[in-house]
């Protein structure tokens with residue numbers, strides 16, 4: 001039964017898998033903003049800032065909530081970067097420089113410690129040029145703030161001190177950016193090798209379970225499916241039928257049209273049979289021109305009807321271009337799988353029924 005209320009995590013991070021991490025980072029960012037707002041109040045009480053700094057506090061709450069709301073509501077999905085990392089980074093840097101501008105000289109330095117933190121948040125999304133743009137914008141705003149402060153400070157500390165601080169900030173931003181880029185490159189390589197590995201595994205799985213010529217399940221895969229189905233049948237008590245099918249006079253097709261013509265006949269049969277059978281029936285290439293059909297939840301009568309439909313369809317569809325005028329038919333033997341027989345014993349019975357169908361003139365189905 002589905003839960004009546006979505007979990008808190010789902011509520012906060014939404015359903016879109018791509019947006020979960022950005023939203024989680026935004027929530028973490030909000031906590032840091034909140035901590036900054038609290039520290040700022042403390043600094044105000046200690047008289048470390050000019051009075052005007054209080055105007056920055058609401059923006060420490062409103063800004064991050066606004067970004068979170070835009071992302072959580074899905075509005076930002078229309079943007080090139082739905083996580084709005086660049087906009088968020090610039091917003092944080094601008095706010096930091098504003099607080100810096102309101103700080104008294106003795107605490108300005110440690111306000112700038114926030115800047116590398118912004119870069120750490122950006123490392124998941126920003127690339128080299130974007131980092132360069134962020135650093136450039138931050139440096140430009142900071143130098144403007146320093147220029148303005150040098151005019152209005154009661155006791156300006158002098159151009160050299162401002163310059164030293166700017167160089168320090170450039171050094172720290174440059175180093176943090178390089179480290180973030182190295183980290184994001186490693187992460188990107190990890191993601192791409194994980195995707196390659198997943199694709200390779202899917203290819204290996206397909207190779208291990210499908211028959212290359214017909215695209216049907218191969219013998220080994222069918223054995224696994226049969227074992228699973230037998231277990232399910234025991235549990236649910238539903239009937240299970242197994243049929244062995246064999247193309248008639250296939251050797252003649254091979255002799256008259258070459259091995260390639262024979263292969264085309266096998267593909268044609270596999271295609272036609274898949275179209276005629278139900279979704280839940282599984283057809284596998286059992287070997288050579290022999291196929292095995294597993295029909296779950298099927299009585300013997302229903303199996304005979306299904307196989308008859310298959311034979312009719314085979315008679316109706318035009319022969320493949322490579323085999324003009326060739327009539328492809330098949331014979332089948334079908335057996336109901338019943339306790340205490342093993343799957344192998346039921347297949348043997350179906351095989352014997354197939355033998356009878358061949359002996360009785362081919363192009364027919366025989367029930368074991």
Ligand SMILES: Nc1nc2c(ncn2[C@@H]2O[C@H](COP(=O)(O)OP(=O)(O)OP(=O)(O)O)[C@@H](O)[C@H]2O)c(=O)[nH]1
Pocket residue numbers: 213246247248249250251252254258259260261262263266287288289358362
């Ligand atoms: N082209 C092709 N031929 C195959 C393949 N596997 C088996 N064969 C051929 O299938 C033919 C099977 O012939 P037989 O077992 O004599 O049976 P048949 O000619 O179909 O006669 P009946 O089954 O009695 O109707 C042989 O010539 C095999 O070489 C395959 O993957 N491709």
